[in-house]
Amino acid sequence: MDHATHFGSELRRLREAAGLSLSELSRRINYSKGYLSKIENGRARANPAMAKRCDEILETGGILCTVLGAGAPSASRYKPAPPARSAVPAWTRPSGLPRDTADLLGRDTELGEIIKGLAGGSADASGMVTLCAVVGMGGVGKTALAVRAAHRLRDRFPDGLLFMDLHGYADTAMVEPADALDRLLRRLGVPGEMIPPHAEDRSALFRDRVEGRSLLLILDNARDAAHVLPLLPGTSGCRVLVTSRSELGALEDARRVRLAPLPHHVAVALLRTLGEDGHKAGGRPTGSVLDGIARGCAGLPLALRIASARFRAGLDAGEPPHADRDRNRLADLDDGERNLAAVFDASIRSLTPELSRAYLLLGFHPGPDFDLETAAALMGAGRDEARRRLHRLLGAHLLTRHRPGRFQFHDLLRLFARGRAEATLPGAERDGALRRETGHYLRSLEAADRLITPHRHRLEPMAGESEPHHDVHDYGEALGWIAAEQDNLVAICRAALEAGLDDHCWRLAYAFRGFLFLAKPWEAWIETHELALRAARRAGDQRAEAMTLNNLGLAHLERGDHDAAAVLYERARLLFSDLGDEYGENTAVAHLAWVHFRRGDPHTALLQSGRALAFVERRGLDRNTAILLRDTAFIEMHLGRYADAVLRLHRALETFTAVGLHVDAAMALNCLGEAEHRLGRAEQAREFLLRAAELGRSGGSRHEEARAHDALGAVEAAGGDTELALAHWRAAALHYTAVCDTRRAEMVRGRIDAVSRCQSL
Numbered sequence: 043m044d045h046a047t048h049f050g051s052e053l054r055r056l057r058e059a060a061g062l063s064l065s066e067l068s069r070r071i072n073y074s075k076g077y078l079s080k081i082e083n084g085r086a087r088a089n090p091a092m093a094k095r096c097d098e099i100l101e102t103g104g105i106l107c108t109v110l111g112a113g114a115p116s117a118s119r120y121k122p123a124p125p126a127r128s129a130v131p132a133w134t135r136p137s138g139l140p141r142d143t144a145d146l147l148g149r150d151t152e153l154g155e156i157i158k159g160l161a162g163g164s165a166d167a168s169g170m171v172t173l174c175a176v177v178g179m180g181g182v183g184k185t186a187l188a189v190r191a192a193h194r195l196r197d198r199f200p201d202g203l204l205f206m207d208l209h210g211y212a213d214t215a216m217v218e219p220a221d222a223l224d225r226l227l228r229r230l231g232v233p234g235e236m237i238p239p240h241a242e243d244r245s246a247l248f249r250d251r252v253e254g255r256s257l258l259l260i261l262d263n264a265r266d267a268a269h270v271l272p273l274l275p276g277t278s279g280c281r282v283l284v285t286s287r288s289e290l291g292a293l294e295d296a297r298r299v300r301l302a303p304l305p306h307h308v309a310v311a312l313l314r315t316l317g318e319d320g321h322k323a324g325g326r327p328t329g330s331v332l333d334g335i336a337r338g339c340a341g342l343p344l345a346l347r348i349a350s351a352r353f354r355a356g357l358d359a360g361e362p363p364h365a366d367r368d369r370n371r372l373a374d375l376d377d378g379e380r381n382l383a384a385v386f387d388a389s390i391r392s393l394t395p396e397l398s399r400a401y402l403l404l405g406f407h408p409g410p411d412f413d414l415e416t417a418a419a420l421m422g423a424g425r426d427e428a429r430r431r432l433h434r435l436l437g438a439h440l441l442t443r444h445r446p447g448r449f450q451f452h453d454l455l456r457l458f459a460r461g462r463a464e465a466t467l468p469g470a471e472r473d474g475a476l477r478r479e480t481g482h483y484l485r486s487l488e489a490a491d492r493l494i495t496p497h498r499h500r501l502e503p504m505a506g507e508s509e510p511h512h513d514v515h516d517y518g519e520a521l522g523w524i525a526a527e528q529d530n531l532v533a534i535c536r537a538a539l540e541a542g543l544d545d546h547c548w549r550l551a552y553a554f555r556g557f558l559f560l561a562k563p564w565e566a567w568i569e570t571h572e573l574a575l576r577a578a579r580r581a582g583d584q585r586a587e588a589m590t591l592n593n594l595g596l597a598h599l600e601r602g603d604h605d606a607a608a609v610l611y612e613r614a615r616l617l618f619s620d621l622g623d624e625y626g627e628n629t630a631v632a633h634l635a636w637v638h639f640r641r642g643d644p645h646t647a648l649l650q651s652g653r654a655l656a657f658v659e660r661r662g663l664d665r666n667t668a669i670l671l672r673d674t675a676f677i678e679m680h681l682g683r684y685a686d687a688v689l690r691l692h693r694a695l696e697t698f699t700a701v702g703l704h705v706d707a708a709m710a711l712n713c714l715g716e717a718e719h720r721l722g723r724a725e726q727a728r729e730f731l732l733r734a735a736e737l738g739r740s741g742g743s744r745h746e747e748a749r750a751h752d753a754l755g756a757v758e759a760a761g762g763d764t765e766l767a768l769a770h771w772r773a774a775a776l777h778y779t780a781v782c783d784t785r786r787a788e789m790v791r792g793r794i795d796a797v798s799r800c801q802s803l
Contacts, residue, residue: 047084049109053096054082060100071095072161072198072256074278081254089254091135091200135202136229139260142193143186145315148308152176152299156191159297160258160281161198171275175284175293178301179439179452180211180385181344184285185262187301192260192283199281201255204229206273210265211287211388219272222261223248226273241272249276258283265392267292287389289437302442303341303452310336312343316350327353338371340453344382351377372457386458389440400431401440402467403475404451405459408537409530411450415512416530419482420475448526476537480546483527483534485511487553490520495556497665497701499625504545517704521742524557528566535570539577547577548586555593559600560705560743562781567597588617588626592633599636602785608637628657632670639677648677668697672710675717684717691717704741708734712749719757727757748777752790764797771797 057067064082068075073092080086093106100106159174176184192203204226208217217225220241227237227244230251238244257280264270264286270293274282290296304312313332327335335353339345352374375382390398400421404412407420418428432449435441441449451459463472484504489511491498514520524531531554538547551574558567571594578586595610611633618626632654639647651674658666671694675687691714698707715731718724731754738746755770771794778787 044084046081046087049088049093049106050082050084052109053078053088053106056096056100056102056105057082062100067096067099070099072200072279073254077254077277077279086254089201091256092254095200095256136204137202138205138229139192139196139203140185140189140205142190145312146183146186146190147312147315148304149183149187149190149301152187152301153191153194155297155299156187156283157194159299160191160195160283170278170295171280171282172278173274173282173284173293173296174299175286175290175296176299176301177286177289177439179303179342179455180287180389181342181382182301182303183343184287184301186343187299188260188262188283188285192258195258195281199256199258201252201257201279203258203260205260205262207262208264208269210263210269211385211392212263213384213388216265216269219269220244222273226259227251245272248273252280253277255279257281261285264288264290266290287392287439289439291437304343304346306336306341309339309341309346312346313350316347317354339375342382342452342454344380344385345375345454348375348377348380348382351380372454372461375454382454383458386455387462389438390462392438393434393440397431397434399467400428401435402459402463403471404435404441405456405461405463406472406475407479407530409527409533411444411448412530413447413449413512413526415486416479416482417449419478422474422478473541476541477543477546480534480538480541480543480550482511483531484546484550484553486514486527487524487531487550490514490524491553491556493517493520494524494560496703498556501549501552504549517702517741521557521560524554525561525742528557528561528563532566532570535573539573544577544581545583545586548574548581548583548590550574552586552589552593555596559596560741562600562745562783564597564601564782568594571597584617585621585623585626588614588621588623588630591617592626592630595633599633599640602640604637604640608634611637624657625661628654632673635673635677639680644677644680648674648681651677664697665701665703668694668703668710669706671697672706672713676713679713679717679720684721688714688717688721704737705743705746708737708741708743708746708750711737712746712753715750715757716753719753719760724757724761728754731757744777745781745783748774748781748783748786751777752786755790755793759793759797764801768794768797 057064062070064078065075068078071092072095077086081088088106088110090107090110093110096102097104097106156174156176160172162172176188178184189205192205196203206217206222206226208222210216223241223244224237227248228234230248232247232251238247252275254277257275259273259275259280259282261270261273261282261284264284266286266288267290270282270284270286270290284290284293284296289298303309310332313327313335317327317332331353335349336346339349355377372383372386390401393401400423403420403422404417407416412420414425414429414432417432418425421428421431423431432441436443436449440455441451444450488503492500493514494517512523514523531550535547535550535554538544538550551570554570555567558570571590574590575587575594578584578590591610591614595607595614598604598610599607611630615627615630615634618624618630631650635647635650635654638644638650651670655667655670655674658670671690675690675694678684678687678690691710695707695710695714698704698710711730711734715727715734718727718730731750735747735750735754738744738748738750751770751774755767755774758764758770759767771790775787775790775794778784778790
């Protein structure tokens with residue numbers, strides 16, 4: 043019986059005596075079941091580390107190490123003997139692992155995933171290598187996490203650890219697979235003269251060298267999957283941990299651990315921990331300074347470490363970031379040894395020229411996120427090509443998909459991309475990208491507004507504009523699209539004004555107004571229309587200025603600033619009068635009626651509203667007629683003319699329903715419900731108000747939904763059902779608060795408190 047066969051027989055005998063299956067022993071010693079089977083059948087030779095591990099698990103008292111070392115036919119007669127001369131060098135237990143990072147915060151979950159993935163049981167197939175890939179943007183801390191995991195796993199791999207920095211994104215030359223294999227083989231004890239010249243042969247020799255070993259290979263900073271594949275062992279006893287800025291999609295069997303920037307509270311804690319060492323005379327940073335630095339670094343660990351080092355060296359005062367400092371923020375993230383912009387630059391250099399250009403153009407997007415259509419407009423590409431480019435940028439971790447169909451930059455990457463674009467792309471190309479994006483948003487918003495406010499007075503389209511736009515097909519889809527793009531629409535209005543695209547700017551605000559009236563995001567409404575007003579005046583377009591004044595006045599009126607609204611409406615009326623625009627002048631008069639009403643003069647309000655109503659009736663403007671019927675009825679209700687008001691409201695409701703104006707219909711139903719309640723018809727009031735609440739909800743108007751619940755509370759309270767009344771008032775307070783109508787919310791809460799006090803007596 044030869045030595046290998048005898049060792050295998052002893053291993054099987056001792057394993058079975060211990061009551062362990064081959065699979066269980068494989069799992070415990072971290073060697074593959076297939077490799078153990080070969081050893082037990084004499085088809086493979088064991089190594090000392092494996093024999094020692096088996097002795098420990100099987101509690102043999104060192105029998106297997108003795109058998110392996112003696113090479114004799116009986117364990118009882120084995121004596122140590124010098125190893126035979128061989129062309130294969132002795133195994134050298136490698137390491138070379140970098141030192142661990144002292145301050146690694148906020149990565150416990152990801153660390154657990156890596157350890158679980160690499161320390162689990164061996165695969166049944168001997169050629170299956172367990173592979174874990176830590177992926178994420180540059181500077182997010184992939185290497186630090188991989189090194190921490192390797193230190194934790196060190197004792198699980200008796201044949202050692204191999205660490206190799208592949209420099210896939212470094213300023214120095216990338217370590218090609220052939221060179222990496224040469225270095226790995228030398229560290230495994232293979233003399234240089236035994237290393238073959240060709241990469242394929244080196245890869246084969248490396249696999250042979252680690253065959254049957256329990257080894258952890260750490261491949262840091264891999265450029266892509268092709269960079270990694272030639273370096274993979276061919277046995278499951280070896281485990282591989284890779285870090286990369288690429289998603290490494292071709293490594294299909296890899297367990298991926300994706301690293302994101304740190305949450306804000308963890309970033310502050312890291313800064314505080316880093317700052318425990320000495321500081322300049324200024325002392326330790328205050329909580330507000332730490333908060334400002336953390337926000338400026340947007341959770342990126344490398345940025346946080348650089349910023350902390352600069353602060354400790356007295357280079358920064360740690361001011362919180364603001365718009366004026368944005369351009370300098372990246373330049374400030376350089377402590378003389380580490381430079382964040384250089385890290386980002388390496389990521390861009392890894393892209394093709396076409397993809398790099400597309401990425402830089404995306405950096406001109408002024409808002410927080412974007413969709414496929416916006417990306418296509420900025421790139422000047424079709425949807426399919428834009429989708430392919432976005433996929434590659436996601437794979438390179440230069441963009442993130444923060445929810446389905448929505449993409450965004452990390453804040454610092456956005457600054458980098460925009461700065462690089464301004465420095466490298468021709469002005470005409472930059473201007474063209476912004477014009478395409480602005481045109482895309484204008485066309486998309488106009489299409490959505492047609493579904494939300496059909497029959498609204500429309501503007502003639504801009505000449506020569508034919509950008510593709512986002513397709514929406516119904517009211518709900520249009521409402522959802524604008525809600526998702528709200529912050530982007532404000533930002534694009536800003537960018538249009540800054541770029542001198544005045545017509546785009548005021549037209550965007552005009553198309554936005556329908557949604558703004560429904561949802562009532564006051565800050566967005568007022569900012570976009572103040573920007574539009576500046577654009578219209580700079581363009582010398584008096585009609586655009588007058589229309590914008592009217593819509594801006596409505597925002598102030600809805601917020602309760604009647605004086606500001608009155609000034610804006612009067613300016614609009616005078617401009618329309620000078621232009622000979624009766625329709626515009628009449629619209630301003632109708633708005634001024636509401637100013638009078640809110641100021642406590644319902645009689646003047648009724649007079650002006652009636653005048654405006656007569657004008658639109660003569661013109662046959664059905665939508666405007668219905669709106670003014672409802673407005674006039676509301677004023678009549680305040681004067682106690684409920685019967686007249688109900689007749690007008692039914693006429694208005696019929697038109698709103700016919701033309702699909704859901705929120706206008708909800709407003710009319712709310713008025714009808716209040717009027718019927720005043721007339722003592724509780725059942726009819728309840729029916730109208732419930733319909734109003736439902737239409738407000740489905741139409742996207744939380745304000746009208748709140749108003750319906752407010753009135754329903756009054757109906758139920760008058761009928762003696764205080765519990766139901768309280769339920770409606772609580773819903774009303776919730777919705778008023780959501781639309782920042784604090785005055786009405788406080789009024790409703792006052793009613794709730796009053797009822798609650800009465801119940802407690």
